[in-house]
Amino acid sequence: MARILGESDSAAPERRSKPSASGRAIVRTTLSDQTYEALKERILDQTLEPGARLNIDFLSRELQVSSSPIREALARLEAERLVVSELYSGYSVAPKPSAKYLADLLNYRIMLESHCALIGAPKRDRQILAFMHQAYERMAAVPRIGTRYRQYRRFVQADAWFHQLLVDSAGNEVMSATYESLHALLIQSRLYRTREGGSAAASEVLDEHTVILQAFDAGDGPAACEAVKAHLEGGRRRLIAREVVRASGGEQR
Numbered sequence: 001m002a003r004i005l006g007e008s009d010s011a012a013p014e015r016r017s018k019p020s021a022s023g024r025a026i027v028r029t030t031l032s033d034q035t036y037e038a039l040k041e042r043i044l045d046q047t048l049e050p051g052a053r054l055n056i057d058f059l060s061r062e063l064q065v066s067s068s069p070i071r072e073a074l075a076r077l078e079a080e081r082l083v084v085s086e087l088y089s090g091y092s093v094a095p096k097p098s099a100k101y102l103a104d105l106l107n108y109r110i111m112l113e114s115h116c117a118l119i120g121a122p123k124r125d126r127q128i129l130a131f132m133h134q135a136y137e138r139m140a141a142v143p144r145i146g147t148r149y150r151q152y153r154r155f156v157q158a159d160a161w162f163h164q165l166l167v168d169s170a171g172n173e174v175m176s177a178t179y180e181s182l183h184a185l186l187i188q189s190r191l192y193r194t195r196e197g198g199s200a201a202a203s204e205v206l207d208e209h210t211v212i213l214q215a216f217d218a219g220d221g222p223a224a225c226e227a228v229k230a231h232l233e234g235g236r237r238r239l240i241a242r243e244v245v246r247a248s249g250g251e252q253r
């Protein structure tokens, strides 16, 4: 098998490892998945730096796979906004999101997610609640977020699933689809390489999720709305404040 084979489950991307609508976990590992995971890891860990050109022949030699899994992986990464393509110059690693974009993204998330929580929590959909508890348990099983993709992958995937469920709870297909296509958590995780990824941050995030989950369990829309806002404001504190300080050449905490 090709050299890119890593840990046994490293190739289960979030869209396949999360349970489907029927609750059945779909896990499929192919050479295409492994190539995708290997490239994703290099981009998020910045072995491939933001803006770097992605030459298909070079990557094919480097990962010892043919060009088709590389092309498939690049198309998937482009859909996730980690890679950009231009007509004549081919693929490159997407530039790192600016502090302004991250702030805009968080403001949008606060607006959309708090609205969905307000409407969705009172519905107390049993399937949504069961999946939210599953996502929470997966996050709780990760003791430390870390700064490398392999370390934080499970946490971020479960976190993204939790937030997608929260949006889905409102039952608005357009909002669900828009939110899914944003890949908000993935965009934010591009900052993890250079931030502190301590256990303190993981437990803080988890505590905030506990409050959201309790409000959903109670079917309390206003409480869920406030809990979501508090959590995303926490995210702003954890991520963007440091990023802005860093960008302005200030002191790092």
Ligand SMILES: [Zn+2]
Pocket (backbone or CB within 6 Å): 159, 162, 163, 205, 209, 231
């Ligand atoms: Zn979260």
